[in-house]
Amino acid sequence: MPASVCDTGEMTSVKPLLASSTESDVETSVGIVTERPWNVIVWNDPVTPMTVVVVVFRRIFGYSNNKCTQLMLTVHHEGRAVVWSGQRERAEAYCVKLQVSGLQATVEQDA
Amino acid sequence: MAGKLFVRRRDGRVEVRVNDTGRMMLREFFVHVVAGERDGEHEWHVALNAPINPSSDVDDPLSTLARQSDIASNAELSLMTSNAQFLSDAEAWAWLSTLQVALRSTAIVHGILSDEKLETCPPEVLEEIRTMQQFLFDLSACF
Numbered sequence: 001m002p003a004s005v006c007d008t009g010e011m012t013s014v015k016p017l018l019a020s021s022t023e024s025d026v027e028t029s030v031g032i033v034t035e036r037p038w039n040v041i042v043w044n045d046p047v048t049p050m051t052v053v054v055v056v057f058r059r060i061f062g063y064s065n066n067k068c069t070q071l072m073l074t075v076h077h078e079g080r081a082v083v084w085s086g087q088r089e090r091a092e093a094y095c096v097k098l099q100v101s102g103l104q105a106t107v108e109q110d111a
Numbered sequence: 112m113a114g115k116l117f118v119r120r121r122d123g124r125v126e127v128r129v130n131d132t133g134r135m136m137l138r139e140f141f142v143h144v145v146a147g148e149r150d151g152e153h154e155w156h157v158a159l160n161a162p163i164n165p166s167s168d169v170d171d172p173l174s175t176l177a178r179q180s181d182i183a184s185n186a187e188l189s190l191m192t193s194n195a196q197f198l199s200d201a202e203a204w205a206w207l208s209t210l211q212v213a214l215r216s217t218a219i220v221h222g223i224l225s226d227e228k229l230e231t232c233p234p235e236v237l238e239e240i241r242t243m244q245q246f247l248f249d250l251s252a253c254f
Binding site: 045046047048049051052054055056058059092093095096097099100101102103104106107108109 | 185
C-alpha cells in the first residue's frame with residue numbers, strides 16, 4: 001500500500017513507514033513501500049524580474065506573499081528552490097504551469 | 112514612456128498606457144513567441160521546449176503538449192489583444208506570461224545565463240532585455 005503524500009500545496013517529505021505486528025512473543029516489522037515525493041524546482045536566471053517570480057508563485061500555488069518572497073529569495077541566492085513536493089503527476093503539472101509562465105522549472109524525485 | 116505602463120482599475124481590468132512605439136514592441140515580442148512555438152526552425156523554439164524532467168530521456172508527451180498549447184494560447188491571446196486599451200485579468204496574465212517567455216527566450220538564444228554574461232552582452236540585446244523587464248515590472252505590479 002503506498003503511503004499517501006501531502007497534496008495540499010505544502011512542501012513535505014515522506015519517510016518510510018514501518019508497521020509492526022506481534023505474533024506470540026516474536027515481534028516482526030513489515031516494511032511498507034513508499035514512493036519518494038517529486039520536487040518542483042525553480043532555477044535562477046539573470047533576467048527575470050524578482051516581482052514576476054513572486055506573482056507567478058502566488059498565482060500558481062496560492063502561497064502567501066511572504067512565502068512567495070522567501071522562495072524567490074532562495075532561488076535568487078541559492079540558484080534554485082524547491083517550490084512544491086508531492087505526487088509526480090501534480091509536480092509535472094505545476095512544472096508545466098511555471099514553464100508556461102516563463103520560469104525555468106524542472107521536476108526531480110526527492111533524494 | 113513616463114509613468115506606469117499598466118494600471119489595475121477598480122473594475123478589475125488592467126489599463127494599458129503604452130504608446131504606439133511600445134505597442135509595436137509588445138506585438139513583435141508576442142509574434143515571436145507564437146512563431147517560436149509553431150516553427151521548429153525558429154531560433155526561440157529550443158528555448159521554449161526545455162525539459163520538464165531532465166533525468167528522463169523523454170518528457171511525458173501529455174505534459175509537453177499541455178505546455179505547448181498553453182504557451183501558444185497565451186501568445187495568441189496576447190497578440191489578439193495587443194491593441195486593446197483595457198485587459199481582463201486573464202488577458203493581462205497572458206501578456207505577462209508571454210512577455211516573460213519572450214524575455215527568457217531572448218536571454219537563452221544569446222547565451223545570457225549569468226549576471227556576467229548579461230553585463231557583457233551587445234548593447235542592442237541589453238536594451239531589448241531592459242525594455243521587456245520594464246514592461247514586466249509594471250505589469251507584475253497589477254497582480
